[in-house]
Amino acid sequence: MLRVLVCVSGGGTNLQAIIDRVADGSIGNTEIVRVISNNPGAYALERAKEAGIEGICVSPKNYENRQAFHKAFLEAVDAAKPDLIVLAGFLVVIPEEMIAKYRGRIINIHPSLIPSFCGTGYYGLKVHEKALERGVKVTGATVHYVDEGTDTGPIILQKAVSVEEGDTPEILQRRVMEQAEWVILPKAIDMIAREKMK
Ligand code: GAR
Numbered sequence: 001m002l003r004v005l006v007c008v009s010g011g012g013t014n015l016q017a018i019i020d021r022v023a024d025g026s027i028g029n030t031e032i033v034r035v036i037s038n039n040p041g042a043y044a045l046e047r048a049k050e051a052g053i054e055g056i057c058v059s060p061k062n063y064e065n066r067q068a069f070h071k072a073f074l075e076a077v078d079a080a081k082p083d084l085i086v087l088a089g090f091l092v093v094i095p096e097e098m099i100a101k102y103r104g105r106i107i108n109i110h111p112s113l114i115p116s117f118c119g120t121g122y123y124g125l126k127v128h129e130k131a132l133e134r135g136v137k138v139t140g141a142t143v144h145y146v147d148e149g150t151d152t153g154p155i156i157l158q159k160a161v162s163v164e165e166g167d168t169p170e171i172l173q174r175r176v177m178e179q180a181e182w183v184i185l186p187k188a189i190d191m192i193a194r195e196k197m198k
Helices: 013-023 043-050 066-079 096-101 125-134 169-197
Strands: 002-008 030-037 055-057 084-087 106-110 138-145 155-162
Touching (some): 002 013, 002 169, 138 169, 155 169
Parallel strands (some): 030 055, 084 106
Antiparallel strands (some): 138 155
């Protein structure tokens, strides 16, 4: 079994897609062992609870400095003994120590076709605002391995999505989620689980 840890900050629709695809068998040989949120109010924690998955919050607000937060976060990660760490809308910069320790075992979903609309400051709705501002006709999502940079690691999967006349950032975000993110993130996990089985 591939032991998967999912890190979240918000609504958790990508987490839900993973939960659903594990439940229906489209992601094989995989167990979601823990969900970690930096945000105590994240609806993703409700989704974890609903699915019977342990969900915990490690909030920077509860630590006196960044170093103490990173230490607590890494302890919560290590305790889950993960084979794979999935950043599913996780808005915390991953400490370098953790990247080194789990190199090649951390993946992230980003809501654009990297290298467009990515890097520092490009997250969530902002990505879609920028895509609409630039007037692109095609956008999409990317699953990639996490390295020390922001959205710079090796690409695993990408899927393109059309921009339509009259799109708002919210409408485009929803289409990118439905047509790309919720498809390619579970698919990438399944690919990694299959690779482990070999
Ligand atoms: C998703 O669109 C994800 O791609 C994005 O945050 C959203 C989280 O939604 N991630 C980033 O922008 C990372 N740079 P969710 O909580 O409903 O899965």
